[in-house]
Amino acid sequence: MTYRIDEIDRTILYHLAADARNTSAPMMAEEVDVTPATIRNRIRQLEENGIIRGYHAHIDYEATSGKVTTQFTCTVPVSERSAIAADARATHGVVNVRELLAGQDNLLVTAVGEDTDDIDRVAHDLSELGATIKREDIVRTESFHPYDPFGPNPDSPPSAVRDFQSIVGGAEVVEFTVSENAGIAGTTLEAANRDGLIPDDVLVVSVERGDDLITPSGATRIEVGDVVSIFSPESFPEELVASFDAQTPSTE
Structure with missing residues (x-):
């Protein structure tokens, strides 16, 4: 799955x-x-x-006694791509191998060498494995950035809803995080149902609390920070969100 x-x-x-x-x-x-x-x-x-x-360190090999980093763009038979890639990874000096879904130029190999003679040796080894080298490029710099859609969205207000999944037949499974000052925080599921915080027609499927995945019962008490999965046979009631979202504490 x-x-x-x-x-x-x-x-x-x-x-x-x-x-x-x-x-x-x-x-x-x-x-x-x-x-x-x-x-x-x-x-x-x-x-x-x-x-x-x-988890990998981002290393500037040139700063370590002037080593040379080179990227080889190679063509290999599609049927042998994975096998050649595995052999390339085992080649002395190779630090990265990428298989590409392409008919041509379908293998990228990055290698670090002491000097140009060492890089030539890597090129020879790759050729011996069955890779046809199309290009050799010296890598000047390399930088990384996280995938933006996974990051915070400053235009979206915080919400207790963490995940939403539609199921065949119109049912939905929604995952909530119990926010601080949420109405349901500190309440048992039985009391939450009695007080209308959880409608009768929805089912609390699980409660994730730290390392524990709790199978809920009426006596289960919901705590701040819990991740609660709820099944609704139809579109989930909008008022359910208010039970998990932070509420402004009363000043009375």
Whole structure:
């Protein structure tokens, strides 16, 4: 089953792509109004599902005694592309390999060498593997930026809704985060139903709290930072959002 990412996951991916070393779970938790334990749990899920595949240092090899970084644009037989890519990764000096869905120029290989003779040796090794080198380019600089759609949108007001999924037949599954001062915070599901915070025709499917995924019952007490998934047989009632969104505390 494909892992479905929500707003919490997108925020994590954005910040880790921007600066994984200096971004902490509490920093991300504050942005999406959940607990740091929930962030750590989501990171583990993203890793286990192969969405986060590793953490890598961005190294300026030229600054380490003037090494040369070169990108080779290669053509390989489509049927052998993955095998040649695997062999290329194992070649001494190769630091990055990209397979492209193209008939021509379908393999990009980045290598670091001590000098031009070392780069020539890498080129020879790639040719021996069956790669036809079309271009060799010296990499001057390289920079990265996180994927903007995963980042914060200053034009959108904060919302308790974290994910929304339509199901065949008109049913919907909505994921909420319990905001501070939300009406449902500190309330059991039984009391929330009695007080009209949760309508009779919807079902609380799960409550994610830090590392724990709670199977809810009437006695389950909802806490600030919980991620609550709710099933509605029809379009979910708009008033349900108010139960999870932050409410202005009374000054009386």
